[in-house]
Amino acid sequence: MSKVTDLINKVRKAQREFANFSQEQVDHIFYMAAKAANEARVELAQMAVSETRMGVLEDKIIKNNYAAEYIYNKYKLMKTCGVFEEDIASGYQKIYVPKGIVGAVIPTTNPTSTAIYKTLLALKTRNGIVISPHPRAYNCTVKAAEIVLNAAVNAGAPKDIIAWLPPKSSMEDTAELMRESDIILATGGGALVKAAYSSGKPALGVGPGNCPAIIDTTADIKMAIASIIQSNTFDNGVVCATENSVIALDDNYDAVVKEFENQQAYVVKNAADIKKIASKMMKDPVNGVVNPEIVGQDSQSLAKIFEINVPSWAKMIVVPTDSTDPKNPLAHEKLSDFVALFKAKDFDDAIVKQSELLRLGPGHTSSLFVDELVGADKVKKFTATANTGRLIINSPSSLGGVGDLYNFKLEPSFTLGCGASGGNINSENIAPKHLLDTKQVAMRRENMLWLRLPGRIYYKYGCIEEGLRDLQDDGIKKVFVVSDNFIWGAFGQKITHILEKYGMKVKAFTNVEPNPSKATTFKGAAEIKEFNPDAIIAFGGGSSLDAGKMMWFYNEYPDVKFEDLAIRFLDIRKRVVRFPTPKKVQLVCIPTTSGTGSEVTPFSIITDEKTHIKYSLADYALLPTIAIVDSQFMMGLPPRMTAITGADALSHCFESYVSVLATEFTRPYSLEGIKLIFKYLKRAYKDGTTDKEAREMIAHAADIAGIAFGNAFLGVVHSLSHKIGGHFGVAHGAANAIYLPHVIRYNAAKYEAEKQTYFPQFHYNDARERYCEIADALGIKGKTQAEKVDNLIKAIQDLFKSINLWPSTGAYGVKDKEFDKLVDQMAIEAFDDQCTGANPRLPRVEELKELFINAHYNKPIPKLVDTDTKKGK
Numbered sequence: 001m002s003k004v005t006d007l008i009n010k011v012r013k014a015q016r017e018f019a020n021f022s023q024e025q026v027d028h029i030f031y032m033a034a035k036a037a038n039e040a041r042v043e044l045a046q047m048a049v050s051e052t053r054m055g056v057l058e059d060k061i062i063k064n065n066y067a068a069e070y071i072y073n074k075y076k077l078m079k080t081c082g083v084f085e086e087d088i089a090s091g092y093q094k095i096y097v098p099k100g101i102v103g104a105v106i107p108t109t110n111p112t113s114t115a116i117y118k119t120l121l122a123l124k125t126r127n128g129i130v131i132s133p134h135p136r137a138y139n140c141t142v143k144a145a146e147i148v149l150n151a152a153v154n155a156g157a158p159k160d161i162i163a164w165l166p167p168k169s170s171m172e173d174t175a176e177l178m179r180e181s182d183i184i185l186a187t188g189g190g191a192l193v194k195a196a197y198s199s200g201k202p203a204l205g206v207g208p209g210n211c212p213a214i215i216d217t218t219a220d221i222k223m224a225i226a227s228i229i230q231s232n233t234f235d236n237g238v239v240c241a242t243e244n245s246v247i248a249l250d251d252n253y254d255a256v257v258k259e260f261e262n263q264q265a266y267v268v269k270n271a272a273d274i275k276k277i278a279s280k281m282m283k284d285p286v287n288g289v290v291n292p293e294i295v296g297q298d299s300q301s302l303a304k305i306f307e308i309n310v311p312s313w314a315k316m317i318v319v320p321t322d323s324t325d326p327k328n329p330l331a332h333e334k335l336s337d338f339v340a341l342f343k344a345k346d347f348d349d350a351i352v353k354q355s356e357l358l359r360l361g362p363g364h365t366s367s368l369f370v371d372e373l374v375g376a377d378k379v380k381k382f383t384a385t386a387n388t389g390r391l392i393i394n395s396p397s398s399l400g401g402v403g404d405l406y407n408f409k410l411e412p413s414f415t416l417g418c419g420a421s422g423g424n425i426n427s428e429n430i431a432p433k434h435l436l437d438t439k440q441v442a443m444r445r446e447n448m449l450w451l452r453l454p455g456r457i458y459y460k461y462g463c464i465e466e467g468l469r470d471l472q473d474d475g476i477k478k479v480f481v482v483s484d485n486f487i488w489g490a491f492g493q494k495i496t497h498i499l500e501k502y503g504m505k506v507k508a509f510t511n512v513e514p515n516p517s518k519a520t521t522f523k524g525a526a527e528i529k530e531f532n533p534d535a536i537i538a539f540g541g542g543s544s545l546d547a548g549k550m551m552w553f554y555n556e557y558p559d560v561k562f563e564d565l566a567i568r569f570l571d572i573r574k575r576v577v578r579f580p581t582p583k584k585v586q587l588v589c590i591p592t593t594s595g596t597g598s599e600v601t602p603f604s605i606i607t608d609e610k611t612h613i614k615y616s617l618a619d620y621a622l623l624p625t626i627a628i629v630d631s632q633f634m635m636g637l638p639p640r641m642t643a644i645t646g647a648d649a650l651s652h653c654f655e656s657y658v659s660v661l662a663t664e665f666t667r668p669y670s671l672e673g674i675k676l677i678f679k680y681l682k683r684a685y686k687d688g689t690t691d692k693e694a695r696e697m698i699a700h701a702a703d704i705a706g707i708a709f710g711n712a713f714l715g716v717v718h719s720l721s722h723k724i725g726g727h728f729g730v731a732h733g734a735a736n737a738i739y740l741p742h743v744i745r746y747n748a749a750k751y752e753a754e755k756q757t758y759f760p761q762f763h764y765n766d767a768r769e770r771y772c773e774i775a776d777a778l779g780i781k782g783k784t785q786a787e788k789v790d791n792l793i794k795a796i797q798d799l800f801k802s803i804n805l806w807p808s809t810g811a812y813g814v815k816d817k818e819f820d821k822l823v824d825q826m827a828i829e830a831f832d833d834q835c836t837g838a839n840p841r842l843p844r845v846e847e848l849k850e851l852f853i854n855a856h857y858n859k860p861i862p863k864l865v866d867t868d869t870k871k872g873k
Contacts, residue, residue, distance in 0.1 A: 003173075004176045005176070005180060007163050007165070008130055008180045011128040011129070011161065011162075011163050012128060013158075014128055014157075014158035014160040015098070015128030015158075018157060019098050021126060023080070023081040026081055026123070028155055029123055029156060030076065030120065030123050031072065031076070031155075032152065033123055033151045033155070034072035035576050036148065036150070037067065037151075038068035038568070038576055039567065040147045042061055043143075044112035044144050044147075045057055045064055046828075047112065048060050048111050048112045048137065048140040051137055051139055051140050052108050052109075052111065052136055054109065054236065054238065054295055054296025054297065055235045055236050055238055056233075056234075056235050056236055056844070058755075058831055058843070058844055058845060059235035059236075060113070060235060061831065063414075064112055066113070067117045067414060068116055069569065069576050070574060071117055072576050073574040073576070074404060080126065083095050098125055099125075099127055100182030100183070101127070101129070102122050102128065102182070102183055102184070102185055103129075103132070103184045103185070103201075104119075104122075104129050104130065104184075104185045105131075105174065105178075105185070105186045105187060106131055106134060106141045107134055107187050108134035109238035109335070111133065111134060111137035111140050111141040111144070112141065113414055115133075115148075116144055116148060117413065117414040117415070118131070118414075119131075119144075119162055122161075122162070123148070123152055123157065130163045130165070131165070132173075132174045135168075138167060178195065178199035178201060178203075179199050183204065184203035184204065185204050186203055186204070186206070193205035193424075204424075204426055205424055206364075206416055206418060206422075207361065207362065207423055208360070208364065208422075209244070209333055209361050210357060210361025211245075211365040211367055211388075211392075211397050211401070212243070212244070212245040212247055212342075213243040213245070213247065213369065214247045214344075214347075214354055215247070215252065215369045216249065216252075216369060217249055217252050218371035218375040218378070220369070220394075220763070221252065221255055221256060221369075223369075223763040224256075224259075224369035225256065225259040225262075226763065226764035226765070227763075229263055229316055230758070231397055232316050232398070233298075233315055233316055236336055236337050237334060237335055237336045237338075237398075238336075239401070240333075240335075240365075240401075241364065241398050241400070243339055243367055243398075244332075244340065245339060245341075246340070246341050248342070249343075249344050249349075253343045256341075263315070264313050264752075265315055265317070266310050266314035266316070267318045267320065267341070268320065270308075273308040274320070274330075276307055276308055277306045277308065277330070278321075280294075280305060280307075281329050285327070288332050290333060291305075293305055295335045296335065296336060298336075298337050299314045299315065299316050299317050299337045299338070300314075302336060302338060312753075313751050313752060313753055314753065315337075316337040316338055316339070317337065317338035318341050319338060319340050319341065320342075321341065322342065326359065326360060331356075331357055331360055347378055351381060354366060355386075358386070358387050358388065362387055362388075362418065362422045363387060363389055363417075363418030363421040363424065364390070364422060365392060365397055365416070366382075366387075366391055366392070367391075367395075367400075368392070368393050369393075369394055370394070372393065389416070389419050389422075389428060389429075390410070390416065395444040395760075396758075399758060401429075405758070406444050412429070413429035415429070417429070444760060447759075447760060449661065449663055451665045451707075452620050453600060454599070454600055454625060456625075456626045456627070458626070458627070458630070459703065460630075460696070461631050461632055461695075461696050462630060463628060463629070463630050464630040464633075467628035468495075468628070469498075469502055471535060472502040472503065472504070474534075475534070476534040476586070477504060477505065477534055478504065478505045478532065478533040478535075479499050479504050479506050479507075479536070480508075480527070480528050480531050481506060481508040481509070481537045481538075481539055482508075482509050482537070482538045482539065482540075482544055482551055483510050483544050484510060484541075485511070488539070490636075491539070491633055495590075496508075507531050507533070511524075512524075512543055515605075515607045516547035516605075516606055516607065517606065517607050518562050518608055520547055521547055521551050521606060522554060524547065524551035525554035528552075528585075529555050529558070533585060534586070535585060535587070535588055536551065536587050536588070537588045537589075538552075538587065538590070538599075538624075540590075540591075540592050540593075541593040541595075541596070542596030542598045545596065546598055546605050547606075549589075549598070549604045550606055552582055552587045553621065555582070555584075556583070556584055560580070562615075564577040569834070572618065572619070579621035579622065582621065586626065587625050587626070588625065588626040588627075589626070589627050589628070590627075590629075591702070591703075592634060592637075593634065593645045594631075594634055594637075594642075594695075594698045594699045594702035595644065595645025595648035595649050596645070596649075597702050597706020597707070597709070599627040599628075599629065599703065599706065600703055600710055601623070601710035602621070602622045603617065603618050604617045607726070616718075616722060616833065616834045618834055623710070627703070629703050630699075631692070631696040631700075636689060637688055637695075639685050639686070639803070639804075640804075642681075642684050642685045642803070643800075643803040643805050644732075645733050646677060646681040646685070646698060646803070647733040647734065647736050647803075648702075648732060648736050650673075650674065650681075650796075651717050651733075652702075652705035653671070653673040653701075653704075653705045654674065654740060655709065655716075655717055655718065655743075655835075655839075656705070657670035657708070657712075658747060658770045658771065659709075659839070660757050660762035660837075660839070661712045661713050662712040662770075669704045669707045670709075671774065672701075673705040673708060674774055675777060675778065676701035677701045678799065679697070680697040681698060682799070682803060684698045685803040712838070713838035715743065715835055715838055715840070716743050716746070716835070716841075716848070717743045718833070719830040719831070719833035719836045719848070720735070721736050721739060722833055723826040723829050723833070724809055724814070724852070727822055727826060728809070728812075728813075728814045728819075730809055730812045730814065731812075734806070734812060737805040737807075738807060738808060739855055740796060741793045741861055742854055745789075745861050745862070745864065746841065746843075746851060747771075747840055748768040749864065749865075750768060751865050755841065755844065756841070757838070757839055757841065757842040759837075762840065765841060766840070767840040767841065768786075771788075771789045772785050772788050772792075775792040776788075778792070778795065780792050780795055784866040785864075786863070787866070789864055790863050807855075808855060808857065809856045810857065810858065814856065823849055823852050823853060824849060826849075827848040827849035827852060830848045830852075
């Protein structure tokens with residue numbers, strides 16, 4: 001018996017046991033495996049980039065996150081065991097049974113995310129799975145499978161339900177795996193997929209992608225180009241649904257070229273360079289085999305391979321060409337950061353060219369940018385003629401094609417069928433069911449948004465009396481107060497007096513530390529449960545409010561694991577772990593500082609006392625019931641604390657204003673908060689004990705900022721601050737003051753190879769324009785946008801200087817040696833911080849490292865380059 005047969009027999013024995021599991025058992029295993037894979041997203045991405053030497057670390061982190069989170073959310077409620085559909089009157093049932101053993105071939109381009117996706121799919125359908133990793137991605141592929149397996153076994157799955165071929169297995173071993181499996185999931189090159197279909201067993205394979213994108217004259221060209229660049233630079237083009245060709249029409253071709261150049265794509269115009277690219281991009285031009293050296297490479301690496309000069313700012317390469325003939329190498333799939341650009345006479349000619357290009361990638365993916373309403377007839381013609389399984393409209397095709405990210409109904413998948421025309425058994429995104437070839441049109445759609453606030457917000461100097469009196473009208477009899485020793489010692493008697501005056505019994509927990517720990521929240525929750533109050537009052541600075549929120553939560557849900565609540569998510573509606581909402585007890589938040597805005601937000605910052613890691617917990621289940629903002633409690637706030645908390649609130653306003661989730665509902669709050677802080681913060685800092693108006697306005701500004709970022713989220717300023725604070729203890733607001741000017745400059749850049757954050761509402765990076773709106777509101781002038789933003793940065797720096805906030809982390813006692821030792825770790829942690837995903841510019845880990853270094857060593861912030869200046873006008 002061969003080693004492969006022996007391995008398959010072990011998995012088959014486990015699968016026969018697994019086939020008898022209930023839906024409840026399967027769903028628990030599926031959940032635990034998805035959670036484990038999600039938690040390992042960074043480690044696996046680092047392994048994949050290191051081992052394969054292709055792709056982009058940050059995008060591989062996102063793909064691993066997506067493979068766990070989106071697959072889980074799409075199928076978590078799907079019934080896969082026993083009867084799933086029946087009609088008693090008609091007398092029929094449909095019953096799901098597993099196929100048996102899945103033979104899974106994993107590619108080198110997407111090794112860890114594909115392994116996560118395929119193993120989760122197998123677990124959800126009660127199949128066993130044996131993986132054949134690509135030799136150049138063996139270790140990272142096995143590690144991904146091993147993480148899923150361990151989590152599944154710990155959740156009750158049979159121990160051999162997932163397996164993989166041993167190291168240095170031969171092609172014959174993979175062929176034997178295909179012959180002995182019950183069904184094959186084949187992702188890889190054309191030869192491998194052909195072998196899968198020739199194995200004698202059912203195979204779900206994929207064909208090559210060669211997506212052509214038509215840009216119609218009705219399209220939003222700026223958004224179209226941003227989407228194409230975003231798509232091609234996503235993991236350096238290795239997703240098979242990526243646009244490989246762009247077809248512009250005679251009437252908009254020049255505008256398309258100009259916009260590519262405006263958005264830092266390098267359009268090759270030298271005929272000799274175009275010839276070099278064409279000559280070096282294919283390994284086997286006759287059979288359409290791409291040169292493996294170019295796969296997963298960025299524009300600068302491609303320039304070296306092609307032996308051409310490409311500007312350092314270029315995000316990707318655009319190569320004009322005219323022939324769609326298969327003999328033209330530029331008409332083929334590229335799998336890297338460059339596209340071919342074709343010109344069509346009109347829309348009908350563009351359809352013809354698209355059809356010709358699809359001969360080199362039949363059945364896979366096609367793309368159209370168009371005004372859906374004005375160009376409705378063109379959409380209809382496109383969907384009728386495009387010979388593909390995925391027809392992506394107004395979206396980055398790599399991200400739109402994999403499903404459920406820029407659209408709602410396309411299944412999330414890393415195995416995209418090409419149907420009969422592509423030599424595949426299936427045309428859909430591979431999922432738990434596959435019967436027919438299907439055309440699917442995926443229109444770009446935006447997520448539903450909301451503006452969520454506490455049920456009541458009391459504000460004005462002295463409003464504490466009325467706010468607490470209204471608790472009596474709510475029928476409150478017992479109140480548990482969460483605070484710290486200092487605040488309770490200063491104001492506790494006043495709070496207690498008011499509550500007791502209205503007939504309420506009071507108990508206080510006053511041991512909240514400056515960075516509240518898990519242990520503190522669990523201890524407080526236990527005391528709350530014992531006291532059994534009708535309401536909880538969190539009273540103090542942000543630490544007391546954050547601790548109070550988690551005590552409120554754990555009073556009602558003591559068995560929920562903290563580690564589960566802290567799991568990173570891409571979309572708050574699709575996260576693997578959702579917070580249940582406390583319903584039994586009201587939560588009243590009363591701030592005594594003007595910074596965090598925690599009293600009106602769904603956030604809580606809690607520190608793991610063992611690892612010293614700060615966790616930013618976010619869920620609308622943590623939104624307080626009532627907020628009482630009474631500035632009388634802030635009159636004695638020391639100048640230093642006034643400065644730090646004011647800087648925190650200002651950062652909330654700036655980040656929420658340019659966030660990818662910012663809307664017309666949130667930006668007015670952000671802008672008003674900025675205006676109030678610029679007007680009153682220096683007064684509150686200088687005369688805070690006597691200037692009642694300044695104190696009240698800063699208190700209101702912090703609350704307004706909280707409303708803004710509680711609904712629009714934050715960005716990289718906070719990602720950086722969380723890490724420098726967690727590792728070195730730099731006060732959060734002080735850290736924000738350091739990083740805010742650097743991040744504004746970073747977000748407003750137009751001539752750097754920036755990546756756009758992935759969110760369907762966010763069509764293109766408009767941060768520079770948004771910062772100019774803030775400058776206008778503050779009366780800050782400038783002859784150009786760049787100059788105006790530069791002046792805004794200076795105004796912020798001057799404000800912080802006037803309240804004695806220092807411009808570097810080194811000034812706060814962070815030693816160079818310790819900083820240099822941890823900066824790489826902090827950069828990767830900052831990328832994976834929950835706040836990063838809402839930043840308008842998606843940072844690379846190296847860019848975050850550079851921001852850390854520039855801020856630590858107080859390097860001057862370079863001036864921005866204006867559009868006209870860059871072009872030499």
